[in-house]
Amino acid sequence: MISEVVDGLVPSLMKRKTLAGYARTSRDGIRFMDLGKSMIRYRVAGTGEKAIVFQTDPPIVIEHYDYLVNLLSRDYTVVIFETPGFGFSIPSIRLDYRYDTSVDLTELFLEKLNLGPVTLVAPCVLGYSGIGIADKRPDLVSHLVLSQVPSWGEMLKWKAERDPKGLLSKPVVSQILLKMLKKSRTPVWFKAALGKQELFDDFNALAQDAYANGATFNLASGFQRLLIGESPLPANITAKTLFLWGESDRSHCNTCKHSSLEMIPHANCVRLPAAGHFPELEESDLVAGHITEFIHSPTGVVTHSH
Numbered sequence: 001m002i003s004e005v006v007d008g009l010v011p012s013l014m015k016r017k018t019l020a021g022y023a024r025t026s027r028d029g030i031r032f033m034d035l036g037k038s039m040i041r042y043r044v045a046g047t048g049e050k051a052i053v054f055q056t057d058p059p060i061v062i063e064h065y066d067y068l069v070n071l072l073s074r075d076y077t078v079v080i081f082e083t084p085g086f087g088f089s090i091p092s093i094r095l096d097y098r099y100d101t102s103v104d105l106t107e108l109f110l111e112k113l114n115l116g117p118v119t120l121v122a123p124c125v126l127g128y129s130g131i132g133i134a135d136k137r138p139d140l141v142s143h144l145v146l147s148q149v150p151s152w153g154e155m156l157k158w159k160a161e162r163d164p165k166g167l168l169s170k171p172v173v174s175q176i177l178l179k180m181l182k183k184s185r186t187p188v189w190f191k192a193a194l195g196k197q198e199l200f201d202d203f204n205a206l207a208q209d210a211y212a213n214g215a216t217f218n219l220a221s222g223f224q225r226l227l228i229g230e231s232p233l234p235a236n237i238t239a240k241t242l243f244l245w246g247e248s249d250r251s252h253c254n255t256c257k258h259s260s261l262e263m264i265p266h267a268n269c270v271r272l273p274a275a276g277h278f279p280e281l282e283e284s285d286l287v288a289g290h291i292t293e294f295i296h297s298p299t300g301v302v303t304h305s306h
Contacts, residue, residue: 029043037084041062043065044079048076050077052079053113055123057277058082064203085097098226123148124149145242146244150257151231240300241300
């Protein structure tokens with residue numbers, strides 16, 4: 001489709017510059033992995049026996065994770081990777097942003113990482129592909145942590161609220177508009193999504209630095225191709241699962257948080273009153289504690305879950 005060409009052409013042309021510039025050098029441990037439909041940017045820190053893999057929630061990029069990396073890399077191998085088509089994970093013009101493609105790329109990424117079964121932390125809409133890979137490949141994902149992930153139906157309602165005029169549903173037009181407006185729309189999103197507004201300046205500055213150095217933000221393609229129609233999720237999800245809900249996320253104020261447990265009844269659910277859309281970055285110490293307890297619990301049960 002033309003929209004994939006629009007989203008993939010410029011990043012593909014800038015690939016050599018991206019691989020040699022800021023995206024490669026901004027932090028220690030940054031690497032790139034070629035998966036064909038996308039070049040994945042990721043960071044590895046620590047050498048712990050157990051691995052925790054974080055998927056970023058656009059426009060969040062690897063640079064937002066500094067504190068959490070320092071906190072967890074003492075005991076774990078920590079990996080942060082940017083979603084294909086966002087940040088500096090370079091999309092090709094063949095990347096179609098569908099659910100199955102997202103699952104397949106995550107599977108391939110985890111296979112090539114070769115860190116054994118990991119704890120996968122997946123946010124928002126990306127949580128659904130996390131569920132897909134955990135169900136498909138339990139040998140790759142032993143524990144699943146999902147932040148701001150309600151049922152599929154509730155997420156479709158959230159999508160409609162985030163785009164009431166349907167602008168993101170217009171192929172090509174929306175792709176072009178977002179390229180023009182991403183720098184101005186990102187602070188608006190952070191204002192709505194952050195529970196801790198004192199973090200706004202730092203969060204926005206890191207995102208704007210990324211844009212200034214060529215980061216992509218192909219949200220329209222994600223809305224048009226991944227979050228559509230009937231739920232693609234497996235019927236009986238058996239993976240050990242921990243839901244995190246930042247309750248001060250104004251973008252999800254009308255979302256039924258309990259629907260998470262309707263989707264995966266055996267899961268834990270931890271609610272964080274002060275956090276917004278990014279609980280692992282806004283309440284890092286608390287979340288690190290919950291994840292550690294979750295990983296080491298023989299039954300996968302977290303003491304302070306709801």
